[in-house]
Amino acid sequence: MAEEVSEIALSKQDLRAVTAFAAACAEVVLDIFEADRPEDRRPRDAIGAAWEFARGGERGKALRDTAWAALKAAKSADSAAACEAARAAMAAAGAAYLHPLAKATQVKHILGAGAHAARAAELVAGDDRSVGVERVERVERVGQAVRGASPAVIDVLKRFPAAPAGGGRTGELIRLLDDDLRGR
Template sequence: MAGETSEIVLSTQELREVTAFAAACAEVVLGIFEADQLDDPRARDAIGAAWEFARGGERGKSLRDTAWATLTAAKGAHTAAAREAAWAAMSAAGAAYLHPLAKATQVKHILGAGAHAARAAELVAGDDRTVGAEQIEQAVRRATPLVVDVLGRFPVAPGGGGRVGELVRMLDANLRG
């Protein structure tokens, strides 16, 4: 039937691996948020919840709550770089909720943390895009073969999304290449 989206089979282990990848990407820029918001543990809590799930924990309320809390924390950040770092942490917790739908928009669940982390690093470096490209290369090295396999089941990343969208597409192309 026209308009239907096919489902992709994802195991819990595959979701854990994708979440570990996202947490590792977000962890790199956690200090950017923490320097901006000295007493705010929400981004760290989101990354911690992502790691907990990745290491065998439940995919439940803690992940959702820390992701939402970190989204709120991002709104209170003083700098764009800190906001991007918080969004990377939120994306790490949200990676566990990758939907098994063959939609290009789902790619951001896999690659969003890496793209937001790259953007945060760029902004800290005075909007230096070579820094973002270096962060993308580091993310590519973090991706396990299982993460690349899961990504390959989804359509390529969609257009749009400003600079973060560009970084998602750059990471997507590098992992598929």
């Protein structure tokens, strides 16, 4: 028998707030990818598409295509840090596609960009885990300052179950960010 999953009410404004938060998180580590692959604009384009949607644009094929392109850029990166920075860009564009399903895995759409950005910063610092924790704290502060998105993002986040287990270090950072934001 299939498990029934309840739906969560999400407005277009909710999706725009989550996407703005994700774009702001990814934007701060874009330079890590661009230092590795300066000719590759795919992550920058994904973040740009995320901002366009967050500011009132439509959610459509271009947004999806830039997310997939950023993922391909991540796979072509020469360093693990650049890979994580590109994944943050992919997650920013993908945030617009948060599904209204009461499933813990959907939290990755909300917090994935912040967690990948924190992981990129850790890797640049020689895999220093304290840098990731500090970056998660910075992500929280960014959320407060980004066009008033934080209260809206926290409200959306709290509609979903807590972040799921697994996912390696990025999963740990998602859960850390999830716990901190829900605790406000």
